[in-house]
Amino acid sequence: MTRAEVLGWLREDDPARLDELWRRADEARRRVVGDEVHLRGLVEVSNHCVRTCAYCGIRAGAPVTRYRMSPLEIFECALQATALGYGTVVLQAGEDFGLEPEVVAETIRAIRKHTPLAITLSLGERTDEELAAWREAGADRYLLRFETSNRALYDRIHPSRGREPSDRIAMLRRLRALGYAAGGGVMVGLPGQTLDDLADDIAMFARLDLDMIGLGPYLPHPATPLAAEPRPAWDSELMTYRMVALARLACPGANIPGTTALATVNRAEGRELALSRGANVLMPNLTPTRYREHYEIYPDKACLRETADVCDGCLRKRLHAIGRTVGEGRGDARREARSEP
Ligand code: 5AD
Ligand code: FES
DSSP states (O other), X not given: OOHHHHHHHHHOOOHHHHHHHHHHHXXXXXXXXXXXXXXXXXXXXXXXXXXXXXXXXXXTTOSOOOOBOOHHHHHHHHHHHHHTTOSEEEEEESSOTTSOHHHHHHHHHHHHHHOOOEEEEEOOSOOHHHHHHHHHHTOOEEEOOOBOSOHHHHHHHSOOSSSSOOOHHHHHHHHHHTTOEEEEEEEEXXXXXXXXXXXXXXXXXXXXXXXXXXXXXXXXXXXXXXXXXXXXXXXXXXXXXXXXXXXXXXXXXXBXXXXXXXXXXXXXXXXXXXXXXXXOEEOOBOSOHHHHTTOOSSTTOTTSSOOHHHHHHHHHHHHHHTTOEEOOSOOOOOGGGOOOO
């Protein structure tokens, strides 16, 4: 796909033409990764964060009740993921230095030893030493969205910590060099974001040869500075589906989730629409309900009060209704099928 073609699709408003985009993405998804939808159990292990990202509801100083799960609590969630038949557990948190590297490594080793789960980390920007130690302990994958490939916009919404400006693209490359499967992604509809930026994002997904690509609409959180800024005129939900479809066409073997942010803007069918327009993964939330409400990166998050069992049943029913099946095993990305020019 050329850049002009990507931009053409991002600008496309004709419903019949968009149906053609959805059809092509769905066809590529079926051909390359099949009808199985992999379920990743998401555990939000801590909402402490030292960063002040301008969009994020758990940024340092935000008025939320802070929590940090114990290693035993995290391990119990991993057991629950296994019991529910999931192939992967995702440990996600803010950038929390109270999650001590050695304790994280011990938790990874325990999950590795007692379950067949693939282990995905999403713990923010960390040092090479930490990343290497966690890989060594048995972590398989790492998620770090780069949020936008527009450097000026990125810098505007990610105040650096100390002298070093943050460079998530560089960190994604290092993760790959350490042997992690690497996941990136962006928010769609950020104040100041243009369709050119989104076309650059698609090119960046392909250039980084990502194993996982997470895409969600930007949802303003009233307690954050970015909420006061005007957003692009286009519909961020529809634009997110265009991005899901284009990401599938640019990176056919990648794992692409129907995200919670999409389920939040369209509770009735956000996830289903993503799954029929290129996505092949869902991430049911396994965070204990007593903590969940405090992991408020954006307001009114879908499935805030539902227990893991309820979401599990609900998601299986939804998958079945659209003719898809639940994936068996770890659901690694199809590396051999990737990198179409
Ligand atoms: N709206 C939508 N997505 C958000 N994220 C963080 N804050 C928001 C928000 N206000 C996304 C970012 C981050 C991921 C964990 O959640 O893309 O990388
Ligand atoms: Fe959580 Fe439907 S997925 S209630």
